[in-house]
Amino acid sequence: GQQLNQSPQSMFIQEGEDVSMNCTSSSIFNTWLWYKQDPGEGPVLLIALYKAGELTSNGRLTAQFGITRKDSFLNISASIPSDVGIYFCAGLVGNQFYFGTGTSLTVIP
């Protein structure tokens, strides 16, 4: 099955900085999901997007469903140490989910 192209692979940032990451695909998706995963734990759903162009926020997190329906972006504003973890995207088409390989975020206090 296809995997989504997610970038960057890793980020090291200072506390308080903003973070941006994105996922792209050659295929069109009906739904985009963004997750955060801590080591040894299951992923936690952060934001779900359902329409092209949709911009949705969850606290300091903002995600957008790309106009072409082939990409999505996640922004984290004013990062804090507990934002550390792996963030990954998922796209849904039909009954199948496809996943990005993840962005590892390290926040330096």
Added chain:
Amino acid sequence: DGGITQSPKYLFRKEGQNVTLSCEQNLNHDAMYWYRQDPGQGLRLIYYSQIVNDFQKGDIAEGYSVSREKKESFPLTVTSAQKNPTAFYLCASGDRSNTGELFFGEGSRLTVL
């Protein structure tokens, strides 16, 4: 509380043994999934089930088996035929009739000794 419960959290197995990972959900979701997660790779689909008594192979089904006798339960058996079973296994569920959101359990880490 509603959610997905996986057990055990950690499991050690000798080569040649079958092991079964449990997944139970009380979210009333129709669809359930099993994924395998390896370092540096995206999630890979092992099996999924859209309805009770029916399931479909995913991309890496060889060496695995599942059953879906109840809506709430979707156990995964890792058989001795699976060549490289050491991995982190994630169970997920979703309500295919509405939002397309997918929720995950806490995961089970299997180590073959």
